Amino acid sequence: MAIQKATVIGAGQMGSGIAQTLAQSGMEVTLYDLDRSTVDRGIKMISTSLNRLVSKGKTTDEQRSQLLERIVPVTDFDSMQEAELVIEAAPERMETKQRIFAELDQICMPHTILASNTSSLSITELGSATNRASFVIGMHFMNPVPIMPLVEIIRGLETSDETFEKIQHLTHKLGKTPVEVKDFPGFVSNRILMPMINEAIYTVYEGVAEPEAVDQVMKLGMNHPMGPIALADFIGLDTCLAIMETLYLGFGDSKYRPCPLLRKYVQAGWLGRKTGRGFYRYS
Template identity: 55%
Template structure:
């Protein structure tokens, strides 16, 4: 298995493409937007430069990594010769189902179809294909080139052979794969998102401010980043989407997203990606706390 396709050139997609390419795989990076592909390649190049500066890789390894990546704007052309597709599109069930219908029609019969979803049912996605035994979850952590964990999620029909193949493949990437079963949020987000949501509730209820909440969790619980800052880095829209998936899946009010989170997403305050969330990430006010919108 040496030929890989990655769907989506955003934060997760370009990180996944980078990781495979750096480990010698030929990668077809696919996105409907040429601008997104260019931005994705620029991000990969900058990240490789950081690795060179830290003496982790050489200039030649950077060139080899970039040479291993080809870009495409159409799924059929980009996936027709690959052995594995990793879908890393927006965390939207309807979109992912549409993509997997296209992949099932365009890929060779043996091709394994993986999704980087952080919460959506693998079984539901697999059900729209004619190869549910070849569909699996491959949930990388952000930033992909640095983070070791990969959640490997088995759908109801995922075969033992495919699971073993993807577990072994993850190890060749220098990752630590952990096999989990297909329930909303899997393990990582089933535990993480309620903590982030409760942190937002704590702010919403006026118990403490943004910096105070983050300081308590960093110094008191030894977290490297406070939960509100982490939510900003994940993307508040992504957090909301995952919480909604878990709330819909479990019908348990403990997963209901905080009204403040809902309002911030509606207002376009999405965190780092929009320049403002719980903190201000504009050039003039890097990581300053934003207080004005934290009202009931």
């Protein structure tokens, strides 16, 4: 039976994008975060995104209003008791995510699927925080969620075939392309992408070139739509650092060692676009 009711935990950029995408497929969605102001910001991001679609003629005002009505903002964790699917999009910290999954395991229906939008952390380890590891799976959406077509589907050690097939079917329903990957640090996308970004930051750290020059080389010479330094700012330098640390810890290989300059910028609170400053400044 197709999934009709879903909850998204985390009303940030990724969570709000996931909620919008689910609602666009006709699903009833609950968008949860710890406080009302954060949830309201998430709803505002969705509204802004939909306004752009209206202005481009890709949807109507009526469809926009109907979609927003399908997204219910909440701050009460118990509100997700009837969800058939919960997608967690909390900060990239294992202890935070495990705590959420343990609470969900107690609150949700026995057959509810618990999915994580983690970009690098172990699905098997997340599943171990519950008594339903066969219902735990990774759904790694790409940013910006409403636009990017890929979803990495990650099976933990105990994820059942039925859970995988339901999520694969749902991903197709969302108009996305599901790609199955194994549960290893960084999966496929970030195991390849993040070391490239980290190496780009090393070239700045070692004085080889300025950020603008690094990005120009990769855009003009390698045909990348966005340079790796600008992409790091877009993703969030704190997220980049967290993923590199997961790779470094998971594989124990020095090639995954985070660049000291990346660590320094995160310590300074220069996290990229979301804070107005990273390797570039943003108004």
